[in-house]
Amino acid sequence: MKQLVKERIIIFIQQCCVLKLSEDFYIHAYNTISYFCRMSTKKVRVRFAPSPTGGLHLGGVRTVLYNYLFAKQNNGDFIVRIEDTDQTRFVAGAEEYIFKCLEWCGLTPDESPLHGGSYGPYRQSERKENYRKYAEELVEKGFAYYAFDTAEELEAKRKEIANFQYSQHTRSSMKNSLTLSAAAVETLLNNHTPHVIRIKMPENEHISFTDMIRGEVSFNSSQVDDKVLLKADGMPTYHLAVVVDDHLMQISHAFRGEEWLPSAPVHILLWQYLFGLENMPQWAHLPLILKPDGNGKLSKRDGDRLGFPVFAMDWTDPKTNETTTGFKEKGFLPEAFVNMLAMLGWNDGTDKEIFPLQELVEKFSLDRVHKGGAKFDYEKAKWFNHEWIKKLPTANLQWQVAGLLKAGGIQVSDEHALEKVIAITKERCTFLNDFTEQASFFFKRPAIIDIDAVRPKWNEQKNLFFTELIRTYRLTQFWQAADLEKDFKEIAAVNTIKPGELMLPLRIMLVGGKFGPGVFEIAEILGKEETVSRIEHVLSLLEH
RNA sequence: GGCCGGUUCGUCUAUCGGCUAGGACAGCCCCCUUUCACGGGGCAAAGACGGGUUCGAUUCCCGUACCGGCUACCA
Incomplete structure (x- = not known):
């Protein structure tokens, strides 16, 4: 059935050609129709292809997210392929780190070096043998050539000619299989002379494709340089590797940052030469995440400079041993981090901003992704994180807060109390780490008491009030916030002191500082013994 | 410089030719709250510019400006 539709479409296109419609029309119609043909037949397979050279940037995580959302929405596979073709940039631990970040975000790959799959290996360094034959196939077909120029020679050229590019305009003056005799090339090759393989960009050819976000994008091949496909060390460059592996791994849709747009014509040509345009994945070039101030791509340095994380998790550079704080360690919830990233360049068309991952999977659509870059x-x-802390059920926060308190030397034994504490403090926590300040005093008498907030206005009358309060609290049968407040106000009235004069002192006695939830709610959770004891303690401090 | 892409409040964005241009963050004010928050209400704040097309352009087209990306045997 599908085959039949396909054949009819081809006939239609041929008729269009007979009608002498413009070439652009033909190309566009072909792209569009072949897209639909593939959509109906091919399983959705997407890939995130990071280069393990350091911390995982928030832009990278967003690319992962969009890949993931698209895959899951279409019952497809989400693959992680490690692009480690540059051996000089190998960074120990970077790969493991990437997977830890993905795990934290809850974006689990279906296939990867860690998760397995039937299209492995998933590290390009382990697929090295694959690439050379494709590069040589291109040479044979006349779409690529050997180049023997040394790094020094190239550097000299660049010095000599401003904006030098190895291209159809300059290749004739270089040392390559197009300028050298066949015998000379043969000899050089036999002598294992270091060489690269470069694509031979055709002259004045119109190259275009339909980007899922930007629509039709076109280039003229004369403007594109002869990119290296296979390096002297036998490793492919990104250009060759991405095409070969996307083909071998049956990738149906390829998402990447906008910075790749200029090299798209190289990839398209490679697809055309090697595997056929009809098999090429659909491209989507994502907008960039920009610096909040000034301009340009957001970088790790901007985070350092402006005081916010850029990496998903803490990253320690193995060379300098320097650690860069990540969103996780800063106190972000993965739900909030993912939600925030999703909204940086996408929206569902309504005013809704808070989305759990599952809902993003359902609602995400590429045609609602922005074209323009977004300043971070x-x-x-922070607002997203705050919203998520408030939104998440207390139970989901409990173990994390317990961990935080434990790190601060507080072992929480009363789970029920912790639950109550989280419930009444979470609205004032922007970061998870804020719970340390907001919750600690419930379980441990405050180490620092802001006595100066009380002392200036302290007097004997107040002293008597609190003494009486202690007496009353000791005797009370009901230890509920409302009752405690009632008793408090009654005693204040009898002593003719405005309750307002006494609330802050009580807060300081129980909390240590001017913060926290309602003071009687605090007392309720602290319990009779602890409340009375803290009041007595501060009272004794005030006597001196 | 060349090529490619982008351009709505300070920021993220809505608008798929009818706009008194909506929402959110941040800012400011008020209410609630005898802490800090949460919450509620309000204020201020935008279509880069110039041409077309159209009864009507933020929306479509073309220029210009500005911003960004790329221009490595890095991804």
């Missing part, structure tokens, strides 16, 4: 707004990121 840390304030908004």
